[in-house]
Amino acid sequence: MALTPAVKPKIVKKRTKKFIRHQSDRYDKLKKNWRRPKGIDNRVRRKFRGMYLMPGIGYGSAKATKHMMPSGFRKVLVHNLKELEVLMMQNKKYCAEIAHGVSSKNRKALLERAQQLAIRVTNPNAKMRSEENE
16 A cells, blocks of 8 residues: 555745856866855856856745655654654654664564554665565
8 A cells, every 4th residue: 555645735946957157167176065155246146148147045945845855744853763763643734764783683573563554664674685585
């Protein structure tokens, strides 16, 4: 059974392209990661036409769809059974993602409990070896 969210609004991204650093295409020493230009004559900072766009608060996601995955759920990182059971009443809104450091033995217990509580798990196959390989 595929677990579905209570509501699945259309997720609208105002911008999907990354904001790149000014002149990072020109010099290898400058990484692509965004840094705000601070020079007094800088064309990007002064928002001249044809220059790179700068990130601003207006590019933020809508409150209803912020942090939402394409499936319509928001994910919560889970390390143990106690954290998983917090999602019991919110299983139509949030899904669990089992943390990287959880052992395969504990993962099996988490997956079993998640199935009982009808909680969707984003990474159910991580660190799980198939029976044929053993």
